[in-house]
Each structure stands twice: as structure tokens, then as C-alpha cells.
Amino acid sequence: MAYQSLRLEYLQIPPVSRAYTTACVLTTAAVAFTIMLVYVWSRRNPYVRMNFFGLLNFQAPFLPWVLMGFSLLLGNSIIVDLLGIAVGHIYFFLEDVFPNQPGGIRILKTPSILKAIFDTPDEDPNYNPLPEERPGGFAWGEGQRLGG
Secondary structure (H helix, E strand, O other), X not given: OHHHHHHHHHHHOOHXXXXXXXXXXXXXXXXXXXXXHHHHHHHHOOOOEEEEOOOXXXXXXXXXXXXXXXXXXXXXXXXXXXXXXXXXXXXXXXXXXXXXXXXXXXXXXXXXXXXXXXXXXXXXXXXXXXXXXXXXXXXOOOOOOOOO
């Protein structure tokens, strides 16, 4: 019931205000998602050296924290950055750390509908490519010897 009243209340907001509010929420979610991706990338590449505006040199795992500090220096709220870091940490742990522990299992699984849409099909083992598509070009030397 609370969902229905909230939905009705949302629909009673003037369309311009509703569009602006929706855009703000989506923008906040996009920023948090971006920080999450940065966090996961930085944890998967721990030895990459980074340079921030030529002032700070650090390794990749510190990148989300440097970006959060820069956001704080600009006077922005760091709540969205912290949310992205937290979600990124949970994802990294469940995807890369926990399955590699003794007795660990992979909890996050890609839905089969997404695999069917985006995975490349398996290659046919009976496929014989044309000579020009083979690595190295044509198979030279397969013929009859001259003069013999």
C-alpha cells in the first residue's frame, strides 16, 4: 500500500519537477556506478602507477580515494563516492576474492538470458577457413615439385 501512495504522490508532482528529480537521481546513480567501476579496476590492477594532475603519484588501489578527496576539495558531497566504493568493494570481494578462498563459491552469476544475448557463439570444430583467412596466408609449398 505504501508503494501505491508513493507512486501516486510522485505522479502528482508537476512534470518538469518530476523530470528534474528523476534526472538528479539517475545522475547520482551514474556517478556511484562510475566510482564502483574505478574501484574494481583499481583493485584488479594493483601495480599500475597513477599520476593525478602531475601532483600526486600513487598506485591504482588509491585512485578511488584520491578521486573522493578531490571531490571533497571541490566542496561536493562524498556520500555518492563512498557508496560507489562500498558497492565496488562488495562486488570485488564476491567476484574475485571469495571464490578463490578454500571452500569459497561464486555467488554472483550472469543470468543466462544475458549470456545468450552477448556471448559469442562457440566456434565450429569442423570449420575450414579459406586459404586467405588462415594465419600466414596461403600454404606455400603444397604442390608438385618442378622437374621431378
